[in-house]
Amino acid sequence: NAGVTQTPKFQVLKTGQSMTLQCAQDMNHNSMYWYRQDPGMGLRLIYYSASEGTTDKGEVPNGYNVSRLNKREFSLRLESAAPSQTSVYFCASSEVSDEQFFGPGTRLTVL
Amino acid sequence: AQSVTQPDIHITVSEGASLELRCNYSYGATPYLFWYVQSPGQGLQLLLKYFSGDTLVQGIKGFEAEFKRSQSSFNLRKPSVHWSDAAEYFCAVATSNDYKLSFGAGTTVTVRA
Numbered sequence: 001n002a003g004v005t006q007t008p009k010f011q012v013l014k015t016g017q018s019m020t021l022q023c024a025q026d027m028n029h030n031s032m033y034w035y036r037q038d039p040g041m042g043l044r045l046i047y048y049s050a051s052e053g054t055t056d057k058g059e060v061p062n063g064y065n066v067s068r069l070n071k072r073e074f075s076l077r078l079e080s081a082a083p084s085q086t087s088v089y090f091c092a093s094s095e096v097s098d099e100q101f102f103g104p105g106t107r108l109t110v111l
Numbered sequence: 112a113q114s115v116t117q118p119d120i121h122i123t124v125s126e127g128a129s130l131e132l133r134c135n136y137s138y139g140a141t142p143y144l145f146w147y148v149q150s151p152g153q154g155l156q157l158l159l160k161y162f163s164g165d166t167l168v169q170g171i172k173g174f175e176a177e178f179k180r181s182q183s184s185f186n187l188r189k190p191s192v193h194w195s196d197a198a199e200y201f202c203a204v205a206t207s208n209d210y211k212l213s214f215g216a217g218t219t220v221t222v223r224a
Contacts, residue, residue, distance in 0.1 A: 004154075031210070040120070042201055042214035043155075058211065090154060096210055099145065102154040 002026055004103035006091050012109045013081045021076040021106050023091030029101075031094045032074035033058075034066060036087040037105070043090060049074055050096070081110045113138040113204045117215035124192050125223050132187040132218050134176075134202030143205040144185040145212070146176055150198045158200075161185065172196070197222045 007022045025032065030051045035043040035058075045058030047066040055066050063085060065077045074093075078085060088107050092100040114137045124130050136142055143162050147155040159170025166178040176187045185202060202215040 033211075040216055042115075042216045043212075044214070045211060048211060092155075094210070099157045099160055100212060102147075102156075104154045 004091055004093055004101050006089075006103040006106050008106060009104065010107050012111065013078075014111050015082060017081050018077065018079050019081065019108075020078075021089055021091075021108075022073070023075065023103060024073045025091075025093040025101070026072065027093060027101065028071070029093035029095055030071070031096055032068065033092040033094075033100060034064075034074070034076045035090045035092065036060065036085075037090060038087050046076065046089075081108075083110045086110045113142060113206055113213050115202050115204050115213055115215035117200075117202055117218050119218045120216070121219045121221070123221045123223060126194055127191050130187075130189045130192045130196070130220065132200050132202075132220070134185045134187065134215060135183050136185065136202075136204045137183065138204055138206065140207065141180075143207065143210070144176075144178060145203040145205070146170065146174070146185075146187050147201045147203060148172075148198050149201065149217075155201065158187070192220075192222055194222045194224070196220060 004025045033048040034046040037043045044060045049055045049068040052071045091103040094100040116135045145160045146158040158174045159168045161168045161178045199217045201217045203212045
């Protein structure tokens with residue numbers, strides 16, 4: 001039982017490049033989330049998926065897109081990376097009205 | 112929209128001493144409240160949660176928190192800290208409508224020998 005897994009663990013991009021962050025959970029949770037963590041700002045919600053087939057914007061969605069591929073997988077795409085997107089990205093999953101379980105994070109640097 | 116304030120950015124405590132981390136939330140109805148801990152380079156781990164019922168909640172690693180509606184607070188406590196408690200601690204609130212979490216900015220705890 002791996003919980004929530006994220007790939008890659010580290011990534012360096014140049015401005016304008018694109019990439020997709022992958023997230024998978026094996027807990028059969030309906031809801032999945034993407035956050036970014038920046039120093040002194042806690043975690044901010046980028047997008048979430050309350051259930052398979054639905055996605056909604058969170059607090060800071062600009063510059064990102066998401067895909068809920070199936071119940072297990074929820075990917076985050078940066079179409080044209082910018083230095084302001086340098087951050088640590090966390091994926092999480094939960095059942096509605098219960099605690100969220102977090103992945104180990106992806107550390108992204110955009111030069 | 113709900114929000115969370117953690118007034119202390121950084122706390123230093125001696126090993127064996129007690130620890131209290133403050134958390135204040137803003138939300139009109141009864142919130143769902145959480146405390147998470149993040150060790151360096153790691154993801155977040157749930158320490159405890161409050162949904163309803165007894166306002167004193169026990170968590171893992173010897174932590175407890177008390178929900179005080181009149182003060183809109185959910186402070187985290189530990190009677191005797193260990194060096195392994197050095198980490199960043201996040202308070203979070205969710206609503207009964209959509210269960211999205213809003214996090215505080217976090218409190219970094221340093222434990223000195």
